[in-house]
Amino acid sequence: MKSRLVIDMARGMLIAGHGSQPDQAWQLLPTASQHTNTKLHTVAEAITRVTACCLPRKGRNT
Numbered sequence: 001m002k003s004r005l006v007i008d009m010a011r012g013m014l015i016a017g018h019g020s021q022p023d024q025a026w027q028l029l030p031t032a033s034q035h036t037n038t039k040l041h042t043v044a045e046a047i048t049r050v051t052a053c054c055l056p057r058k059g060r061n062t
Contacts, residue, residue: 003041010044
């Protein structure tokens with residue numbers, strides 16, 4: 001399931017990037033989805049897209 005993979009990636013990014021605990025990260029996703037009236041996988045895609053833009057690229061000196 002592609003959407004489950006994206007949701008798990010977003011959850012991992014919240015854990016790694018924001019210091020969230022796994023259960024906190026899981027609760028953040030549906031809460032954001034409900035508050036914005038956006039599908040959960042769409043919220044997760046946005047998180048992964050924005051976070052990926054901020055990560056250093058391999059082979060780049062930063």
